[in-house]
Amino acid sequence: MDFRLTPEQEQLVAAATRLATDRFAPRAFTWSSFPWENAKILAEAGFTGITIPASDGGQGGSLLDAVLVMEAVSKVCPHSGDAVQATNFGAIRQVAAFGSDRVKREVLPALLGGEALVSVGMSEPEAGSALTELTTAARYDGDDVVLNGQKVWNSHGPEVTHVVVWCRFGPRTRDIGAVVVPVDTPGFTRGPAERYMSGEQHCALYLDGCRVPGEYVLADSDALRRMMTIFGVERVGNAVRALALAQAAFDQAVEHAKVRKQFGRRLCEFQGIQWKFADMRMQLDAARMLVYRAACNADQTGVPDPAEVSVAKAYANEAAFMVTNQALQVFGASGYSTEFPLEYLARRVRGWMIAGGSVEMQRNRIAEAVFGERFSQRAPEPSTS
Ligand SMILES: Cc1cc2nc3c(=O)[nH]c(=O)nc-3n(C[C@H](O)[C@H](O)[C@H](O)COP(=O)(O)OP(=O)(O)OC[C@H]3O[C@@H](n4cnc5c(N)ncnc54)[C@H](O)[C@@H]3O)c2cc1C
Numbered sequence: 108m109d110f111r112l113t114p115e116q117e118q119l120v121a122a123a124t125r126l127a128t129d130r131f132a133p134r135a136f137t138w139s140s141f142p143w144e145n146a147k148i149l150a151e152a153g154f155t156g157i158t159i160p161a162s163d164g165g166q167g168g169s170l171l172d173a174v175l176v177m178e179a180v181s182k183v184c185p186h187s188g189d190a191v192q193a194t195n196f197g198a199i200r201q202v203a204a205f206g207s208d209r210v211k212r213e214v215l216p217a218l219l220g221g222e223a224l225v226s227v228g229m230s231e232p233e234a235g236s237a238l239t240e241l242t243t244a245a246r247y248d249g250d251d252v253v254l255n256g257q258k259v260w261n262s263h264g265p266e267v268t269h270v271v272v273w274c275r276f277g278p279r280t281r282d283i284g285a286v287v288v289p290v291d292t293p294g295f296t297r298g299p300a301e302r303y304m305s306g307e308q309h310c311a312l313y314l315d316g317c318r319v320p321g322e323y324v325l326a327d328s329d330a331l332r333r334m335m336t337i338f339g340v341e342r343v344g345n346a347v348r349a350l351a352l353a354q355a356a357f358d359q360a361v362e363h364a365k366v367r368k369q370f371g372r373r374l375c376e377f378q379g380i381q382w383k384f385a386d387m388r389m390q391l392d393a394a395r396m397l398v399y400r401a402a403c404n405a406d407q408t409g410v411p412d413p414a415e416v417s418v419a420k421a422y423a424n425e426a427a428f429m430v431t432n433q434a435l436q437v438f439g440a441s442g443y444s445t446e447f448p449l450e451y452l453a454r455r456v457r458g459w460m461i462a463g464g465s466v467e468m469q470r471n472r473i474a475e476a477v478f479g480e481r482f483s484q485r486a487p488e489p490s491t492s
Contacts, residue, residue: 141263163203188348228312292317304457387434
């Protein structure tokens with residue numbers, strides 16, 4: 108076990124930091140929509156599809172490489188982290204892992220080039236944490252598949268070009284699968300653009316007799332476990348972004364505490380402030396190690412371990428919430444002002460405690476690993492006796 112990065116990984120971090128500082132920093136914190144031009148810059152720099160095999164147009168790198176790039180970029184420009192997420196960790200991984208030759212030919216190159224954007228359509232009005240209650244239906248019709256249903260909370264929904272729609276091909280849990288749907292497919296419509304508390308856009312999606320080629324089906328049976336395992340990569344992305352934004356807030360607060368004076372002393376001379384920083388540092392270190400562990404072990408075994416991912420995500424989400432909140436406090440009123448980035452960092456990390464599976468659902472998963480037992484969350488069937 109060696110906790111230091113290799114020289115190659117150090118170089119990767121330096122290259123990603125340089126790119127973010129030179130190209131993304133000037134517009135950081137000003138985006139109100141998906142940063143398309145930064146996605147293209149990432150593609151040109153070889154920072155998209157980092158974990159996707161070179162044979163599919165990716166970089167053939169490791170999940171830890173992707174994590175390091177995400178951390179470096181998001182620290183400088185959180186919105187550019189959206190582009191790193193979309194082109195490395197999000198639904199693109201489902202497309203790369205399960206896509207047919209046709210999907211890899213027709214959809215994947217544009218996603219990797221930053222010219223197209225895919226989101227995941229999992230959540231429905233009655234299926235949030237209880238994902239397996241999703242009702243969006245898929246049925247084969249000749250060479251096509253036809254979809255009917257509704258999705259909600261779709262991140263960047265107003266701007267995406269494709270959606271990986273999680274749907275069911277039959278009544279059983281084992282019938283849950285996924286289909287890639289281009290947004291220009293007849294029968295596909297979007298609800299009005301709405302915004303999360305962080306300002307990011309989302310919208311509802313409607314599928315009304317939406318017909319796509321059967322080759323756009325990613326999975327149609329016995330796939331939920333495999334799909335969730337790949338979704339673990341999305342959760343690693345979520346966790347490292349939370350970590351990166353918290354680190355950014357921490358770094359700014361350190362600099363502020365070194366210069367801001369009250370009572371004739373710098374803030375960093377007050378023990379009450381020092382202990383805040385000690386607590387923040389402990390949380391950041393622990394979160395980083397858990398995220399890196401989940402990524403490194405995924406690189407060894409080929410897939411992320413679901414329990415390690417849940418530990419990393421829940422811990423990093425809550426650490427980021429705590430750290431950004433304390434960093435904001437150190438800035439006093441300027442931390443709470445919209446003129447400075449602290450309040451955005453605090454608002455942004457809050458959402459990741461819910462997105463990608465809430466911290467409570469991660470705890471359910473961790474408890475199953477602890478006890479080596481699966482605990483159904485469903486209400487017991489009413490007794491017939
Ligand atoms: C920023 C953001 C981005 C998102 N992006 C997307 C996206 O791109 N695509 C998409 O499909 N969805 C997306 N979502 C939706 C997200 O996946 C859901 O919000 C999440 O799964 C929780 O579902 P829910 O909101 O319906 O809450 P509910 O499932 O109604 O849960 C409400 C509360 O109850 C808790 N709870 C529920 N069941 C249990 C249980 N068994 N044990 C303990 N606690 C429980 C939850 O943890 C939560 O705190 C996004 C959400 C956010 C906030």
